Amino acid sequence: MTGEAETAIRDFWDEAAEAFDDEPDHGLRAGPTRAAWRQRLGEWLPAGPADVLDVGCGTGSLSxxxxxxxxxxxxxxLSARMVERARAKFDGAGRRGRFLVGDAASPPTGDERFDVVLARHLVWTLPDPVAALRDWSGRLRDGGTLVLVEGRWAAAGSEASYADAAADLPWDGGVAAGDLVAAVRPLARELRVEDLGGDPDLWGRPVTDERYVLVATV
Structure with a gap:
């Protein structure tokens, strides 16, 4: 990513940070939505305390x-304003967590290894999503879990200003499950895809576009 593109993307998400949690599935303010995500995360992640890297963490609701x-x-x-809100959210809840400002496609965590890498609604925003998937897989311990919550959005194209800032995005408007499976399969021992579009509690409303999670063992 060029410096100009990274600055444009960072500015886009900095501006979006103030109202980001207004979306039901971002802020998780409603009890049923929060409970739905809590249940799903419990199904996707290994039991017991794990080291989790939440890339593109936004305001830290899933964290x-x-x-x-x-x-x-x-x-x-990448957005310092998103990270500020994530830290404040943890402080307000009396929880411990570490939040870093940096490129989610190549997180600034050095040689650390994790049990889980989680990304939600991120890969479509990346100029080179396949390189990011390789990077994340390399940060997992043997047998680690890659959790990708993604979709192909009904409103594809509505974020034209973002796409313009980032130049051409391979998966602009979201990524279909088949395309993401093809990209992850060479990196994974096993993987599964679960449809999420039929659970309105996750989104705070019924949805008609493609939404799913890909869970892979690396």
């Missing part, structure tokens, strides 16, 4: 659910 479940969380986001 907080993970911390509440006893996991050790490191969140990374």
């Amino acid at each position: 907080l659910l993970l911390a509440e479940a006893g996991h050790r969380v490191t969140g990374v986001d």
